[in-house]
Amino acid sequence: MASQSDHLTAAEISRLAGVTRATVSNWRRRHPDFPQPSGGTEASPSYDRRQVEAWLDARGRLPARSARDDFRAHLRRRTPADVEAVALFSAHLAGLDEKDRARIAALPDDELLESQADVFSPLAHPANPSHADVPAPLLRAAADVLLGEGPLAVFDVLEEHTDAPIGVRGTHPTPSALADLLADLATTGGLPAQSALDPACGSGRLLAATATRLKRHARVHGQEYRAVTAAQAKARVAERSPKASVDVRTGDSLREDAFPDLYVDAVVCNPPYGDRDWGHDELAFNPRWAYGVPPRSEPELAWVQHALAHLNDGGQAVLLLPPATASRSSGRRIRSELLRQGAMRAVIALPPGLAVPHHIGLHLWILQRPEANRPGRDTVLLMDATEEAAADHSRAPDETKLHDTILSVWKAFTAPTGFTEIPGTARSVAAIDLLDELVDLTPARHVRTAPVITPDAALRHATGLTERLKAEVAALTEASDIGPLSTAGETARTWRTATIADLSRGGALAVHRGMRASSTDGIPAELAERSVLRARDLIAGAPASGTAHELQLADPFTIEAGDVLLTQIVGPQGVAGRVAGKEDAGCLLDNSVFLLRPDPGRLDPWFLAGFVSAPDNVSQATTGTSTHQLVASRLRVPLLALGEQTAYGRAFRKIHELRTSARSAAKYADETADLIAATLSGGALLPQGVELP
Incomplete structure (x- = not known):
């Protein structure tokens, strides 16, 4: 009888062949020679792996077997303890250099298990007191993926076999842009940070971002209640900051604090929200509640005090919290004490769309543990950044602009020279003035006030915006002329296709992606000042906005005009992409962007860009559960003559220009409408038919 790992479900067949589940169902119905089920149930049958691979191979649909495929095969039907063992093993290897990783991966089975005895000790319990049941071939398969693609690639596969879904108890991953913002705020304007803690670190994105901003040989601590996710966090931090000392532990931070005696310079946290079962009754007399016992309905204020309890004097904490935390009557007493004792430094309102829940604008709270010889600060920064968003409100906010604006305001507030109010955006408010009922x-x-603008300046500004809006509308009208299209007949056109992997092997194109450095080693001087194109730039339709120093690129890759650029992360609207133009040429490639460089004698770049970004094509080339990632090698491209490609390419280019013009026109329409509405209501301008008395 074949082992369980020798069977495949329909979902696994689709992943193996790089097609959709619907395609596998069609194969079953249309091809009598498709392998018959050999296991599973009637509702969820499984198929013999060897028969399926032979059938796919005979039709040229069997891709070369990868280390990930072998790892998935070894993981099938493994126990949760085995999955945790792989996670701990991978996190351990992530903290080693390449030489030690290769040495451990090459050990014989017995020596491999023996060498990892201490790593597996957290899994020991009465029913499984040793590490002897962890399969060595499973560890070796994980090591192969890690050596070839890095530690985080192992966890991409483990996510497919982990039963703890994202969203449990209100937990959600912190988007990279927000992680960078929180990390910068936590390490700016306070103590020179050399240690950090994230008590709800999840997969470690926020903790890793903070670690990169600490001094060399920093101490980094995290806690996460899911064992596999905690191991992923440790691996992520070790990969991003190999010189740091990393300690990530498993458990519930509020109920079972893994670091009761730890004090750090910076705490960052995106805590679970809306969790009424956070331990209110059993923690009623906990010494961490120095500012008041948090009500059952205020778990966020428990996390705030947990963060403050782990800070050194003068240390800073930055938390991402729901907006209701700033105003609910049940938390009034604790907010009062935070102000009275000088722990509250800033509350910053963010625009919606940055993180889950996307329809709500979250708040950033910046806190500081009052120094013993200094009771606290007299003022609090209140900043409303909700207007720092794209003009087209259906799109995500401009994260780069938002990051720069908030950080510059925070630096100005913490500077010794004093803070100048930004009307309508930011104010420094005396703490005593906030202690009302x-x-x-x-x-x-x-901070909301009417704009300070003279009537003459308002008229000039409104007139200029109106003229620019008219020009943008005219450009949009011109862009909407895509050209005559014709029907394909009664049925849609079909064509033979090839994958990006096939085209790459045949020399028709090359696939590249930027790489992040694992250290702070410098990059070549001639590239140091170049901009870096990031995924957020593609999504916003903006020019490259990153910097090589900020992103710590390894082996920088330079973009050329005619390259096809695609985001690696697949969002609700699919992937964002474009063909690189003159403004992109010479920029560097970030690791969040795929670059396809076609041979112009064989592939038209706009033809290529149009088909690889098509929704159906992207769907069948997407992997992941909580985060959907594009596997560029699986994208399929029609095999057409270059003349036909050029015709399709012209159409796809016009579509791109239409989207760009629509975005620009929408931006100026919103800006013009907002200005005129504000100046009319503020008395600076008068509508037609109204005269001054």
């Missing part, structure tokens, strides 16, 4: 810290309540 509501103690409402919602920034909009305190």
Whole structure:
């Protein structure tokens, strides 16, 4: 009888062949020679792996077997303890250099298990007191993936076999842009940070971002209640900051604090929200509640005090919190104490769309543990950044602009020279002025004012915007002329296709992706000042905005005009992409972007860009559960003559120009409408038919 790992479900067949589940169902119905089920159930049959691979191979649909495929085969039907063992093993290897990784991976089975005895000790329990049951071939398969693609690639596969879904108890991953912002705020304007803690670190994105901003040989600590995710966090931090000392532990931070005696310079946290079962009753007399016992309905204020309890004097904490935390009546007493004792430094309101839940604008709280010889600060920064968004409100905010604006305001507030109010955006408010009957810290309540603008300047500005809007509308009208299209007949056209992997092997194109450095080693001087094209730039349709120093690129790759650029992460609207133009040429490639460089004698770049970004094509080339990632090698391209490609390419280019013009026109329409509405309501301008008395 074949082992369980020798069977494949329909979903695994689709992943193996790089097609959709619907395609596998069609094969079963249309091809009598498709292998018959050999296991599973009637509702979820399984198929013999060897028969399926032979059938796919005979039709040229069997891709070369990868280390990930072997790892998936070894993981099938493994126990949760085995999955945790792989996670711990991978996190351990992530903290080693390449030489030690290769040495451990090459050990015989017995020596491999023996060498990892201490690593597996957290899994020991009465029913499984040793590491002897962990299969050595499973560890070796994980090591092969790690050596070839890095530690995080192992966890991409482990996510497919982990039963703890994202979203449990209100937990969600922190987007990279927000992680960078929180990390910069936590390490700016306070103590020179050499140690950090994230008590709800999840997969470690926020903790890793913070670690890269600490001094060399920093101490980094994290806690996460899911064992596999905690191991992923440790691997991520070790990969991003190999010189740091990393300690990530498993458990519930509020109920079972893994670091009761730890004090650090910076705490960052994106805590679970709306969790009423956070341990209110059993923690009622906990010494961490120096500012008041958090009500059952205020778990966020428990996390705030947990963060403050782990800070050194003068250390800073930055938390991402729901906006209601700033105003709920049940938290008024604790907010009052935070103000009275000088622990509250800033509340910053963010625009919606940055993180889950996307329809709500979250708040950033910046806190500081008051120094023993200094009772606290007299003022609190209140900033409303909700307007720092794209003009087209259906799109995500401009994250780069938002990051730069908030960080510059925070630096100005913490500078010794004093803070100048930014009307309508940011104010420095005396703590005593916030201690009213509501103690409402919602920034909009305190900073929203009418724009300060003279009537003559308002008229000039409104006139200029109106003229620019008319020009943009004219450009949009011109861009909407895509050209005459014709029908393909009664049925849609079909064609033979080839994968990007096939085209790459045949020399028709090359596939590249930027790489992040694992250290702070410098990059070549001639590239140091170049901009870096990131995924957020493609999504916003903006020019490259990253810097080589900020992103610590390894082996920088330079973009050329005619390259096809695609985001690696697949969002709700699919992938964003474009053909590189003159403004992109010479920029460097970030690791969040795929670059396809076609041979112009064989592939038209706009033809290629149009088909590889098509929704159906992207769907069948997407992997992942919580985060959907594009596997560029699986994208399929029609095999057409160059003349036909050029015709399709012209159409796809016009579509791109239409989208760009629509985005620009929408931006100026919103800007013009907002200005005129504000100046009319503020009395600076008068509508037609109204005269001054």
